[in-house]
Amino acid sequence: MLEIKNLHVYYGQIHALKGVSFVVRKGEIVTLIGGNGAGKTTTLKTISGLIPLKEGEILYQGESITGVKAHDLVSQGLVQVPEGRHVFPSMSVQENLDLGAYTRKDKKAVKEDLDKVFHLFPRLKERRQQLAGTLSGGEQQMLAMARALMSSPKLLLLDEPSMGLAPLLVREIFNIVTEINSTGVTILLVEQNANMALSIANRGYVIETGRVVLEGEAASLAANEAVKKAYLGG
Amino acid sequence: MTLETKQKKPDGYLMLFLALLILSVNLLLISGKMPAYYKGILGFAGINIILAVSLNLINGITGQFSLGHAGFMAVGAYVSALISIYLKWPLILALLLGAVVAALLGIIIGLPTLRLKGDYLAIATLGMGEIIRVVLLNLEITKGARGLTAIPRSTSIYLVELVAFITVIFTVNLMRSTHGRALLSIREDEIASEAMGINTTFYKVFAFATGAFFAGLAGGLFAHLMGYIAPKNFEFMRSIEILVMVVLGGLGSITGSIVATIILTILPEALRSFSQYRMVLYSGLLIIMMLFRPQGLMGTKELQVREVFRLFGFGGGKNV
Numbered sequence: 091m092l093e094i095k096n097l098h099v100y101y102g103q104i105h106a107l108k109g110v111s112f113v114v115r116k117g118e119i120v121t122l123i124g125g126n127g128a129g130k131t132t133t134l135k136t137i138s139g140l141i142p143l144k145e146g147e148i149l150y151q152g153e154s155i156t157g158v159k160a161h162d163l164v165s166q167g168l169v170q171v172p173e174g175r176h177v178f179p180s181m182s183v184q185e186n187l188d189l190g191a192y193t194r195k196d197k198k199a200v201k202e203d204l205d206k207v208f209h210l211f212p213r214l215k216e217r218r219q220q221l222a223g224t225l226s227g228g229e230q231q232m233l234a235m236a237r238a239l240m241s242s243p244k245l246l247l248l249d250e251p252s253m254g255l256a257p258l259l260v261r262e263i264f265n266i267v268t269e270i271n272s273t274g275v276t277i278l279l280v281e282q283n284a285n286m287a288l289s290i291a292n293r294g295y296v297i298e299t300g301r302v303v304l305e306g307e308a309a310s311l312a313a314n315e316a317v318k319k320a321y322l323g324g
Numbered sequence: 325m326t327l328e329t330k331q332k333k334p335d336g337y338l339m340l341f342l343a344l345l346i347l348s349v350n351l352l353l354i355s356g357k358m359p360a361y362y363k364g365i366l367g368f369a370g371i372n373i374i375l376a377v378s379l380n381l382i383n384g385i386t387g388q389f390s391l392g393h394a395g396f397m398a399v400g401a402y403v404s405a406l407i408s409i410y411l412k413w414p415l416i417l418a419l420l421l422g423a424v425v426a427a428l429l430g431i432i433i434g435l436p437t438l439r440l441k442g443d444y445l446a447i448a449t450l451g452m453g454e455i456i457r458v459v460l461l462n463l464e465i466t467k468g469a470r471g472l473t474a475i476p477r478s479t480s481i482y483l484v485e486l487v488a489f490i491t492v493i494f495t496v497n498l499m500r501s502t503h504g505r506a507l508l509s510i511r512e513d514e515i516a517s518e519a520m521g522i523n524t525t526f527y528k529v530f531a532f533a534t535g536a537f538f539a540g541l542a543g544g545l546f547a548h549l550m551g552y553i554a555p556k557n558f559e560f561m562r563s564i565e566i567l568v569m570v571v572l573g574g575l576g577s578i579t580g581s582i583v584a585t586i587i588l589t590i591l592p593e594a595l596r597s598f599s600q601y602r603m604v605l606y607s608g609l610l611i612i613m614m615l616f617r618p619q620g621l622m623g624t625k626e627l628q629v630r631e632v633f634r635l636f637g638f639g640g641g642k643n644v
Contacts, residue, residue: 138519164521172519178512180624189509192502193521234516241521 091116091151091245091276092137092168098145099129099136106132108300109146114245114278119271121279121287121308123321124297130280131173133297134249137278138163138170150245165193167244174253175230177237179223183214186222186233190240200240206273207236210266228259235266245276252283264290284321288312296321346485353481363481367549369589370484371542374491376569376581378538381495383567384575384624385504386531387511388438389446393539393566395453398558399426400540401547402466405475408548415478419544426540427533429456434532438525441514453563461555471554472547479548487545491538496578498534507531511576572613574620579627584620 092114099107107129114120122130135141137148138160148156150168160170178186187207191200208215211232217225222233231251238246248267252260260283268290271277281287288294288308296304296317304317311317349366352358358366375393382390404422407413413421437448460466498504506527509517518524547553569588573580591609595602613621 140518159523160518161521161523164519169521170519172515176513176516176519178509178516181508181512185505189505189517189520189522192506192509237516237520 093149096146112295119277119291121291121294123284128297129300169238169243170247171234171238173249175234177222177230177233184218187240190237211236248279370488372585373488374542375566376585378535379566380570380581382535386507390449391446391563392449392453394558394562395456396426396536396539397543400543401553404544405472405547422544423537423540427537430533430536434529438528457555473552475551477551479545574622576624577622580622
């Protein structure tokens with residue numbers, strides 16, 4: 091579904107990504123894990139066209155999307171939930187969700203998706219008239235994900251959904267990610283919380299200073315001594 | 325805890341109220357009982373409304389901090405005045421052409437500068453406004469600092485009112501449309517709106533060019549109302565004045581812009597009896613306002629007549 095080949099990205103003189111390659115197959119949850127500054131977010135931003143790449147290729151559903159702008163990818167089903175939530179603070183929950191369906195014209199299907207989203211996130215239904223800026227951090231993360239679902243994604247890019255959330259909420263968010271995946275949405279999950287990410291992913295890639303240093307089944311990565319030592323606190 | 329709910333749309337009463345207000349003012353005008361002095365103020369108020377509402381589209385609704393509105397006004401004023409003087413085209417054509425040139429300039433300037441955010445964009449647009457003024461000051465055809473004289477004084481107050489009305493209706497309708505929601509989402513969070521499939525560059529330039537178009541119209545009306553324009557009419561302070569109207573009314577509130585514009589046009593005149601303390605009082609009022617109500621008169625809300633009724637104890641919980 092998504093194929094990244096030999097991605098090189100520079101910030102000015104700094105060589106941020108030094109040949110990152112990985113694949114995401116249809117229906118999978120794939121996670122990119124790694125420490126601060128490893129290049130996880132840069133990878134996501136490059137995929138969604140926010141940062142230009144120097145070298146390499148990005149294939150989505152078999153076609154090159156190198157250089158295609160983020161807003162054009164949304165209607166093709168490639169949707170990103172940016173790091174740090176980014177809800178529209180002085181709009182209501184409902185208005186946020188309406189904007190999620192901005193690129194869609196099929197009103198009936200949008201309505202059905204709204205019901206699905208409220209089924210996934212009952213808390214948002216209770217608060218649909220509340221201003222998004224007054225929601226708690228966890229609720230805002232839910233809203234950001236719900237809003238992305240409203241654009242009917244085929245591939246969802248999640249950037250650090252657990253950031254700044256209480257452990258209980260992190261569990262809840264990750265359960266929902268699994269649930270979203272079970273409805274047929276492929277997921278690329280970027281996380282610092284490697285433990286949690288590997289527990290729900292099918293496969294994972296470990297990124298270090300702009301390179302993929304390890305890859306494999308999530309379970310085998312979680313059992314890998316080096317990974318345990320570096321990222322799982324054991 | 326009471327939850328804040330989304331803002332309400334302007335209601336039908338408001339339209340009726342405005343219509344009555346405009347009607348009564350016009351009856352006064354037609355009857356010829358309005359002194360020329362008041363007529364002049366009314367004309368400026370109308371032009372300022374066009375300027376404030378169109379700047380609100382850029383600053384308030386789309387959230388792009390522009391300080392160059394006087395520049396677009398100048399372009400509209402000079403282009404339309406030159407057409408009237410040298411080509412003697414009908415007023416409407418001159419006004420429209422002036423506005424179109426201002427809008428084109430808005431696109432040309434908007435494309436590179438709208439990559440900037442906040443303070444940086446403010447500085448860039450400020451520079452743009454000054455460049456326009458200096459160019460006008462040095463061109464042969466604009467007669468430099470002497471300015472253009474003998475522009476036909478063909479603008480009537482009714483035309484100013486009409487254009488102000490069209491500007492307001494256009495902006496309100498735009499705000500309620502899908503495009504309007506896209507503009508609002510850019511103000512709210514640009515990264516998120518891009519991630520939701522909104523072409524943020526397009527919409528920012530669109531807002532900038534539309535705002536410039538109406539500022540150009542206002543400039544054209546101004547030129548044909550005064551009969552004389554010079555670069556000093558379009559200095560940096562002019563942009564600030566318009567910005568103050570928008571901020572005082574509430575960023576994003578159309579009715580707020582209108583109310584603030586009327587107040588800020590009449591106030592300096594009403595304060596004339598305080599002679600030299602006039603501008604001190606005016607500035608003091610702005611400081612007090614910002615201290616106690618930083619969100620502006622109306623915040624992001626719109627004026628609602630039924631709320632005004634409720635304020636005066638008429639109850640009436642009827643929803644329109």
